[in-house]
Amino acid sequence: MGDFAKIDDVTGDFETRFIWEVLEETKVSVVSPGPRELTLWNTFEQLRAKGTIPVISTNLTVKRGGSETPVGLPYLVIPVNGLKVAIFAVMGGAELAGVRAPEGIEFGFKDPFEVAAALVPKLHREADLVVLMSQMSTADTDRLLQAVPGIGVALYGQRAGWEQNARKKGETICQETGTRGQYSGELVVIIDPAGHVVDYGSQNATLDKEVPENPDILKQVNETNDKCKVMREDVRKAREAEQEKKTTTGERYLGDENCRRCHSEQYRSWQSTPHARAFASLDRPLPGKPKAEGCVSCHATGYGAGGFQPDLSRPDFRPAQATAADFANVQCEACHKQGTLHLRTGNVEVAEAVCRGCHTPEWSPGFAYATAIQAVKH
Ligand code: HEC
Ligand code: HEC
Ligand code: HEC
Ligand code: HEC
Numbered sequence: 001m002g003d004f005a006k007i008d009d010v011t012g013d014f015e016t017r018f019i020w021e022v023l024e025e026t027k028v029s030v031v032s033p034g035p036r037e038l039t040l041w042n043t044f045e046q047l048r049a050k051g052t053i054p055v056i057s058t059n060l061t062v063k064r065g066g067s068e069t070p071v072g073l074p075y076l077v078i079p080v081n082g083l084k085v086a087i088f089a090v091m092g093g094a095e096l097a098g099v100r101a102p103e104g105i106e107f108g109f110k111d112p113f114e115v116a117a118a119l120v121p122k123l124h125r126e127a128d129l130v131v132l133m134s135q136m137s138t139a140d141t142d143r144l145l146q147a148v149p150g151i152g153v154a155l156y157g158q159r160a161g162w163e164q165n166a167r168k169k170g171e172t173i174c175q176e177t178g179t180r181g182q183y184s185g186e187l188v189v190i191i192d193p194a195g196h197v198v199d200y201g202s203q204n205a206t207l208d209k210e211v212p213e214n215p216d217i218l219k220q221v222n223e224t225n226d227k228c229k230v231m232r233e234d235v236r237k238a239r240e241a242e243q244e245k246k247t248t249t250g251e252r253y254l255g256d257e258n259c260r261r262c263h264s265e266q267y268r269s270w271q272s273t274p275h276a277r278a279f280a281s282l283d284r285p286l287p288g289k290p291k292a293e294g295c296v297s298c299h300a301t302g303y304g305a306g307g308f309q310p311d312l313s314r315p316d317f318r319p320a321q322a323t324a325a326d327f328a329n330v331q332c333e334a335c336h337k338q339g340t341l342h343l344r345t346g347n348v349e350v351a352e353a354v355c356r357g358c359h360t361p362e363w364s365p366g367f368a369y370a371t372a373i374q375a376v377k378h
Pocket of ligand 4: 256259260263266267268270275330331332333334335336349350373376
């Protein structure tokens, strides 16, 4: 039911590939991508291309460089114990809106209600049972079942609740088996030769201590976690070494609180400029420009040069909390250079080129230095 992809700058690609291998090994019949797989599209697309597990997505497309292709198969008919089971999968608009598409990619969306209404009658002609994999909220899925008759079974993804047994909504058997892979849902459906559901039974079990680990997979999980630890440690060391090199050979950033001690007036005027809030802007979604580590080179101070340092244990590039000065935002030293330089030489002039280092044609197309400078002088 999707959302198995791991969103992590350092280990995400590696971990997601591992999970896909486990899905292959456990003989999963189909996968319907959730928002996380779309967020990690470049990796997911390569996994899909392996062709080992069919990917189903009925109402989404990928747009890139002028071309538009489906995210997955619109539906699939698979044989189960002599019956033909048709499976389709839709995502809701709210769920798609939560996706941070990778650079250069956009996802196309068709209304899930319209798509389902057009498809379900056709599936009935091709199969004995129609199954929906829903990447929508429980309330939206219930509404869709009401609007579109003929869906035999609905599987709920996207923060679905957990119900001990399947429930019925109209003619549809509804399976909500909880989140985070903590439960195993089992559903048995008995169907007569005319394609009518005669009876059904279900058991949604908690995967607790009662359910033994598969020793092979457990071993692979532990190995994968160990490798991730090493990967994170390597990246951390490399960045520390980089930082060390910069801080021992050059000047140091001191942070805006340091400057404030002696320049409270300039601090106040700076606080009234957008520079003082530039870091928070990264949380505002920009179409086609997902938040990435590179963003902080202009929305924080001294990144990669001994200033701003993201916390690598988190996926959102927050500052590491180890130091009091976090160097988030476009601080004093982004314009006036490192504080130690000032303390040594008193030389802190601001050249136009400093502004243009961040106010590039891409990010600040209308930048006019002569007027802009008036807005930031204190
Ligand atoms: C211990 C006090 C102190 C601290 C801390 C301090 N400054 Fe200064 N700064 C001064 C003094 C004193 C002057 C010179 C007095 C003047 O011209 O107003 C000065 C002057 C400046 C000037 C003007 C220099 C010029 O060329 O006219 C700038 C710009 C400046 N400081 C930036 C900073 C920044 C950025 C920081 C933080 C990294 C900082 N200061 C921290 C005391 C301080
Ligand atoms: C470290 C990168 C960086 C530097 C250096 C920098 N800026 Fe900015 N500037 C930004 C960012 C990022 C924003 C957008 C802040 C936000 O709203 O999130 C911004 C916003 C502004 C704005 C407000 C724009 C608006 O539409 O309201 C002005 C004006 C501005 N900068 C002028 C300057 C000038 C003049 C200089 C040089 C003296 C300068 N900046 C140097 C990154 C920088
Ligand atoms: C090369 C420097 C640079 C990089 C890299 C950069 N930005 Fe910016 N960003 C700016 C500047 C400069 C502005 C101010 C534009 C203006 O108003 O002229 C800005 C403005 C913004 C704004 C609008 C703030 C407002 O006015 O409401 C957002 C949001 C934003 N950037 C997000 C991002 C994200 C997300 C990334 C990474 C994908 C990013 N930026 C990377 C320089 C940069
Ligand atoms: C966007 C760039 C930018 C940022 C950020 C910035 N300044 Fe300035 N600052 C300037 C410019 C431009 C001048 C005027 C320099 C000139 O006239 O040549 C200036 C001048 C100064 C001066 C000289 C006295 C004065 O008021 O003109 C001080 C002191 C100073 N800044 C301190 C700070 C401190 C402290 C901060 C952080 C709280 C800060 N600046 C943030 C661009 C910036």
